[in-house]
Amino acid sequence: MNLKKLSAAALSILLTSTLALAQTGELIFSYDFESTKDGWSGRQNEKLELTGDAAHNGKQCLKVSNRQASWNGGMVKSDGLKAGHSYYFECYVMYYNSKHKTHKHQLCASYKLNGETKYVDLRTITCKSGYWYKVYATISFPNDVTDIGFYVQSLYKENNETNNDRLDIYIDDALCYEDTTVAPVEMVNPDSITSLKDYYSKYFKIGTSVSTYELSKEIATKHIKKHCNSITCENETKPDALLDQKKTQATGKVCVTINDNTKAIMDFCVENDIAFRGHTLVWYSQTPDWFFNKDFKDNGTKLNKTDMSIRLEQYVQAVFEAISSTCPNLKLYAFDVVNEAFENDGGGIRGWSNWSNIYKDESFMDSAFTYARKYAPKNCKLYYNDYNEYMTKKTDDMYNLVKRLYDNGVCDGVGMQSHLDCSYPTVDDVRTTIKKFLSIGDNIDLQVTELDITIKNNYTDKDQAALYKGLFDLYVEHADHISSVTLWGTSDGVSWRKENNQRPLLFDDSYSPKLSYFAVVHEDAPEYLTADPIKYPAPDPEPDVIGKLLSVNDEALENLKIYGKTGVVVIETANNAKVDVCIFQIDGRMVGHYTIDGYAEISLPSGVYIVDKQKIVIM
Ligand code: G3I
Numbered sequence: 001m002n003l004k005k006l007s008a009a010a011l012s013i014l015l016t017s018t019l020a021l022a023q024t025g026e027l028i029f030s031y032d033f034e035s036t037k038d039g040w041s042g043r044q045n046e047k048l049e050l051t052g053d054a055a056h057n058g059k060q061c062l063k064v065s066n067r068q069a070s071w072n073g074g075m076v077k078s079d080g081l082k083a084g085h086s087y088y089f090e091c092y093v094m095y096y097n098s099k100h101k102t103h104k105h106q107l108c109a110s111y112k113l114n115g116e117t118k119y120v121d122l123r124t125i126t127c128k129s130g131y132w133y134k135v136y137a138t139i140s141f142p143n144d145v146t147d148i149g150f151y152v153q154s155l156y157k158e159n160n161e162t163n164n165d166r167l168d169i170y171i172d173d174a175l176c177y178e179d180t181t182v183a184p185v186e187m188v189n190p191d192s193i194t195s196l197k198d199y200y201s202k203y204f205k206i207g208t209s210v211s212t213y214e215l216s217k218e219i220a221t222k223h224i225k226k227h228c229n230s231i232t233c234e235n236e237t238k239p240d241a242l243l244d245q246k247k248t249q250a251t252g253k254v255c256v257t258i259n260d261n262t263k264a265i266m267d268f269c270v271e272n273d274i275a276f277r278g279h280t281l282v283w284y285s286q287t288p289d290w291f292f293n294k295d296f297k298d299n300g301t302k303l304n305k306t307d308m309s310i311r312l313e314q315y316v317q318a319v320f321e322a323i324s325s326t327c328p329n330l331k332l333y334a335f336d337v338v339n340e341a342f343e344n345d346g347g348g349i350r351g352w353s354n355w356s357n358i359y360k361d362e363s364f365m366d367s368a369f370t371y372a373r374k375y376a377p378k379n380c381k382l383y384y385n386d387y388n389e390y391m392t393k394k395t396d397d398m399y400n401l402v403k404r405l406y407d408n409g410v411c412d413g414v415g416m417q418s419h420l421d422c423s424y425p426t427v428d429d430v431r432t433t434i435k436k437f438l439s440i441g442d443n444i445d446l447q448v449t450e451l452d453i454t455i456k457n458n459y460t461d462k463d464q465a466a467l468y469k470g471l472f473d474l475y476v477e478h479a480d481h482i483s484s485v486t487l488w489g490t491s492d493g494v495s496w497r498k499e500n501n502q503r504p505l506l507f508d509d510s511y512s513p514k515l516s517y518f519a520v521v522h523e524d525a526p527e528y529l530t531a532d533p534i535k536y537p538a539p540d541p542e543p544d545v546i547g548k549l550l551s552v553n554d555e556a557l558e559n560l561k562i563y564g565k566t567g568v569v570v571i572e573t574a575n576n577a578k579v580d581v582c583i584f585q586i587d588g589r590m591v592g593h594y595t596i597d598g599y600a601e602i603s604l605p606s607g608v609y610i611v612d613k614q615k616i617v618i619m
Contacts, residue, residue, distance in 0.1 A: 005039065008269070016194065023351060025177055025178030025179060025180040026080070026177060026178050027175070027176075027177045028078055028080035028081060028087065028176040028177055028178065029076070029078050029080065029174075029176050030173075030174065030175035030176070031062070031173070031174045031175070032057065032058050032172070032173055033050055033055075033058075033060050033061050033062045033171070033172055033173075034050075034060050035050075035064050036050075036060065036545055037050055038048075038320070039076050039077060039078055039305075040074055040075065040076050041064060041074075041075055041077070042064065042066075042072060042073070042074065042075065043071060043072050043073055043075055043151060043153070044069065044072050044582060045066060045068065045072075046064050046065065046067055046068075046072050046073070046074070047063075047064070047065045048062060048063070048064055048074060049062070049065075050062060050063075051062050051170075053170075054094060054096070054170050054172075055172060056092040056094070056132045056172035056173050057172065058172075058566075061092075061094075061170050061171060061172035062074060062170070062171040062172065063168055063169075063170055063185075064152075064168060064169040064170075064171065065168045067154075067166040067167070067168070067169070068166065068167065069152040069165075069609070070153060070155060070156050070157045070161055070164065070165040071153050071154075071156050071160065072150050072153065072393060073151050073152045073153030073154070073169055074151060074169060075110075075149050075150070075151035076149060076150055076151070076174060076176075076237060077118070077148065077149040078176070080176075080554040081141070081148040081149070081176070082141070082148075083111075083141050083142065083143050083144055083145045083146065083148070083574045084141065084142065084143040084144075084186075084323040085140075085141060085178055086138055086139065086140040086141070086178065086179045086180075086181075086182035086183070087135065087138065087139060087141070087176055087177065087178055087179055088137075088138045088176065088177055088178075088179040089107070089109075089122075089136060089137060089138075089139075089150045089174070089175070089176040090134060090135065090136035090173075090174065090175060090176075091107075091134075091135060091136075091152065091171050091173060091174035091175070092132045092133065092134055092171070092172045092173050092174075093105045093125075093127065093132070093133055093135055093152055093169060093170065093171055094127070094130070094131065094132045094133070094169075094170040094172075094404065095127060095129060095167050095168065095170065096129055096130050096167075096168075096170070096580075097129050097164070097167055097171055098129065098579055098580055099578075100129060100164045100167065100579050101128065101129055102126050102127065102128055102129070103126070103127050103129070103132070103154065103164065103167065104124055104125065104126050104127070104154065104155035105124070105125055105127055105135065105152055105153070105169065106122075106123070106124045106125075106152070106153050106154065106155050106156060107122045107123045107124075107125075107135045107136070107137055107151075107152055107157070108120060108121050108122055108148070108150070108151050108152075108153060109122055109139050109141075109148070109149065109150050109151075110148075110149055110150045110151065111141055111142075111145040111147055111149070112142065112145060112146045112147040112564060113142065113145045113510040113512065114190070114219050114510050114511060114512070115189075115217075115219060116219070116493065116509055116510040116511070117147070118508070118509055118510055119146075119569065120139060121156070122137035122139060122150075123135055123136070123137050123612075124155055129580060130580045130582065132170075132172065134154070134170050134310065137201070138179045138182055140182055140183070140528065142187035142528065143186060143187045144187060145187075146480065150176065152169060152171055153169075154167070154169070158499045158500060159499075173237065176232065177223040177410070182501040186526065186528070187512070187526075187528070188512065188526050190223070190511055190512055190513065191226075191511050193517070193521075194519065194521045194523065195226050195227055196227040196228070196506075196517075196520070197226075197227055197228055197229040199334075199521050200472075200476075200485070202469050202479075202481070203475070203476050203479035204475065204479055204482050204483055204484050204485050204533055205229050205230040205483065205484035205485070206227060206228055206229060206230065206484070206485055206486075206487075207228055207229070207230030207232060207275075207277060207449075207485065207486030207487070208227070208228045208230075208231060208232070208235040208486060208487050208488075208489065208490050209222060209231075209232045209233070209450065209486065209487070209488045209489055210224065210231050210232070210233065210234060210265055210268075210490070211233075211234040211235060211236070211494070212236060212261040212262075212264050212265055213480050214490065214494060215264055215265065217270055219510075219511050220490055220491075220494075220511065221268070222506065223385060223490055223491070223511045224268075224272075224274075224435055224490060225272050225274075226393050228274060228482050229273075229274055229275060230275045230276070230277060230333075230429050230486060231265065231269050231274050231275070231276055231277070232276075232277040232278075232279045232449070232450075232486055233262060233265050234488075234496075235264040235286070236259075236261050236265055237262060237278055237279055237280070238279070238280060238283065238287075239280075239281070239283065239285040239286060239287040239288070239291065239315075240287060240288055241259065241261070241262060241286075242256045242257070242258070242262070242319060242322070243255075243287075243288060243315070244256060244257040245255060245288065245290055245296060247293070248296050249296045249302075253314055254291075254311055254314035254315040254318055254421075255318060255406045256315070256319050256321075256322040257322065257325065258322050258326040258327070258471060263326060263327065266323070266326070266327040266330050267327065269330060269331070270327060270329045270331075273331075274331075274335075275331040275332075275333045275484075276330050276331055276332050276333065277333070277334040277335070277447075277449070277484070277486065277561075278319075278332060278335035278336065278380070279335075279336045279339070279385070279449070280335075280336040280337070280338070280339035280385060281315070281316060281319060281335065281336070281337050281338070281339075281368060281372065282312075282337060282338045282339065282341075282355060282364065282365070282368045282438055283339040284340065284341070284350055284352065284353030284354070284355060285338060285339075285340070285355075287317075287354070288356070291307065291311070291315075291354075292354040292358060296583050298355065301366075302354070302357070302358055304358070305358055305359050305360075305363075308358050308364070309364075312364065312367055312584065313367075313371045316368065316371035316372055316374075317371065317373055317374075317375045319375075320372075320376055321375070324377065325380060327478070332376075332377060332380045333379060333380060333381065334380065334381050334382075334383060334447060334483075334484065335372060335376060335380055335381075335382055335383065336383050336384075336385035336415050336449065337365075337368050337369050337372045337382045337383065337384065337411070338365045338368055338369070338384050338385070339354075339385045339386070339415075340385070340387065341355070341362075341365060341384075341386070341401075342385050342386060342394055342397045342398065342401075343357075343394075344388050344391060344393075344394055345391070345393055345394070346392075346393025346394060346396065346397060348397065349361075349362060351593060362401065365384070365401065365405070366405065366408070366410070367613075369382060369384075369405050369410035369411050370408075370410050371407075372410070373409070373410045380411075381412035381413060381445060381483075382411050382412050383411070383412065383413050383414060383415040383445075383447060383449070384398065384402050384411060384413075384414055384415065385414075385415030385417060385449055386398055386415070386416075386417060387417040387418075387419050387420075387450070389414070389416045389417065389418070389433055390416075390425045390429045390432075390433040392432075395432075395433050395436050395437075396436075398414060399436055399437065399439075399440065400439075402414050402437070402444075403440050403441075404420060404442055406440050406441050406444060407441070412443075412444075412445050412529075413444055413445035413446055413447060414437045414440075414444070414445075414447075414482075415447050415449040416433070416437075416446060416447070416449065417446050417449050417450040417451075417488075418430075418448050418449070418450060418452075418471075418486070419450055419451075419452055419497075420451070420452070420453045420454070421453065421454045421456060421459075422453060422454065422455055422456070422459035422463040422464050422467060422503065423456070423457070423459060427467065427470035427473075427474055428469060430471060430474060431474055434446065434474070434478055438478070438481055444481060445481060445482075445483050445485075446478070446481055446482045447482065447483055447484045447485075447486070448475065448482065448484070448485040449486050450486060450488035451471075451485060451486065451487050451488060452486075452487065452488045452495060452497060452504035452505055453467055453468060453491065453504050453516075454497055454502035454503075454504045455501075455502055455503055455504070456500075456502060461503075461514060461515045461516070461529070462515060462530075464503075464504075464515070464516050465496040465514075465515040465516040465518070465519035466519065467517040467523075468506065468519050468520050469516075469519035469520055469522075472485075472520040473520075487505055488504075489504075489505050490505070490507065490508075490511065491505055491506050491507040491508060491509060491511045492504065492507065492508050492509050492514075493508070493510075495510030507576055511558060514529065515529045515530065517599065539580065558578075559573065559574035560572070560573055560574075560579060560581075561573075562611050562614055562616060563583075564609075564616040564617050564618045564619070565601070566618075566619050567603055567604070567606070567619075568601040568602060568603050568604065568618070569583060569602045569604055569611060569616055569618065570599075570600070570601050571594070571596045571599070571600050571602070571603070572598070572599050573596055573597075573598055573599075573612070576597060576598035577598070578595060578596065578597050579596050580594070580596075581594050581596060581611060582611075583602065583604070583609055583610070583611050584609065584610040584611075604618050605618070606618050606619055
């Protein structure tokens with residue numbers, strides 16, 4: 001039923017009685033689910049039906065079943081929901097499961113921006129089984145978005161879902177009205193913002209990692225062209241992508257093939273005059289076992305150090321030759337010759353690596369750098385690259401290695417991966433690390449190679465923005481010795497750390513600039529990024545007990561016996577099964593909520609009661 005069809009008097013009663021929170025704008029929709037669910041749908045293959053099994057008010061509600069994931073649920077869309085407006089939405093939710101006493105439901109909104117769907121968690125509430133809870137929020141939808149909807153799901157879980165995360169959801173009494181008290185959002189147009197590469201052009205290159213699949217998205221390529229003048233392949237130039245086992249076995253010499261995925265990224269760089277970082281030659285990971293085995297066999301004996309060095313030289317030579325022959329115009333300006341060779345805590349060389357197992361010392365790194373210097377183009381600088389570089393014992397290990405290689409003329413610098421978190425490290429920790437690395441020599445070069453900052457626990461976008469700002473200011477201070485700063489991913493949605501809403505980059509899933517972007521280009525961020533877009537952040541509501549818990553489809557309820565005796569209602573369950581039952585007065589007010597374990601007599605004054613849809617008369 002659409003409330004627009006109700007009389008003005010009825011409408012005003014409903015609004016003042018249920019809302020009373022803010023000045024109301026136009027009512028967009030309301031549903032009591034007594035006659036229709038038009039406008040509602042699932043998010044995947046859920047079944048949505050009107051049911052008399054339960055109701056918050058009236059006789060029916062909406063039941064969402066056949067949920068395959070925590071994010072499956074009931075979603076409502078309406079042509080009345082417009083971009084650039086704010087809306088208040090509320091509904092009542094309930095679940096029933098006698099074994100699962102509490103469950104978290106989430107009210108969310110979603111919309112499309114620049115072709116990408118954005119999901120906004122509006123509110124999470126903890127519900128007790130069998131009780132109806134009101135869940136509500138106001139959200140401002142940005143300009144230019146489409147496909148707006150509200151939905152109810154279980155608390156989103158990326159991993160470790162159980163059947164409890166897919167329980168049926170009951171929804172009732174949903175309504176939505178425009179909230180004219182909240183100003184519409186003026187979204188920043190990504191085309192109008194300052195280019196990162198231009199902003200930092202005096203200081204260093206701005207890079208991003210790229211995976212081939214992103215090149216087929218116009219929004220991604222536009223973003224990269226605007227903001228970046230350096231690209232690192234996220235996976236496409238790692239040993240497992242380059243080494244060609246078939247050719248190698250056929251020729252008896254290490255062969256490298258630049259496959260179509262890798263070539264696509266290199267061609268993109270050439271077409272758009274973007275410089276290229278090579279990542280990586282020698283790594284314990286993503287390097288096939290056969291590379292270390294006799295006769296290049298999948299399962300063979302490992303080579304000795306001398307033979308492995310011959311193979312290492314062939315490999316390094318083959319990589320540089322393959323790049324220059326496949327993509328002669330590529331501006332290959334940097335290469336991570338060795339990646340992640342050290343343990344974190346100053347434990348020296350990583351033990352569990354084919355490289356360290358064969359060499360038993362650090363000399364594979366000296367050899368790799370010597371060969372890289374021999375075969376790399378003259379203007380391609382060579383780096384040792386690692387993470388947790390700011391942990392002091394690891395800084396020392398990296399320093400000692402790079403100092404030796406630098407003094408021997410085979411290494412140009414340190415790659416500081418910089419996979420950070422809002423909680424650690426601080427800007428001062430990074431300052432100390434940079435100073436230590438700069439003391440390697442006058443011409444040492446530093447590159448920030450994989451920067452991202454996760455937001456976890458109670459940290460916020462503002463904390464992330466502050467750390468990004470502190471770091472970029474620090475990089476500018478040392479710009480004479482920092483030649484590029486690469487972010488590990490273009491936008492939050494493609495980051496290797498995208499899970500659990502860690503949103504580690506400068507741009508969100510829709511490639512829109514975040515607070516952190518504005519922090520590093522030293523511009524004022526628009527209000528929608530600084531203000532909380534969700535109004536009424538009240539604590540978890542109390543359950544709304546006016547409503548009926550009826551025979552929800554639960555095995556334990558099937559053989560339930562309910563009857564009246566003098567002064568008591570008797571409730572019996574088969575096989576001592578546990579059930580939750582609500583008893584109501586005839587006018588709908590609840591008398592109580594009881595958990596019955598087989599048999600119970602509940603004393604009540606004489607009168608007529610409703611228990612599980614039945615009228616029970618107590619004398
Ligand atoms: O391409 C295969 C696909 O065919 C297969 O079906 C699928 C199944 O898991 O895997 C796909 O490969 C994945 C690959 O990314 C491409 O998406 C791998 O499983 C996955 O492990 C790999 O993760 C990469 C990771 O390095 C591997 O170590 C990340 O994308 C990449 O961001 C990450 O980057 C590393 C840097 O190289 C070094 N520093 C740390 C950084 C983050 O871990």
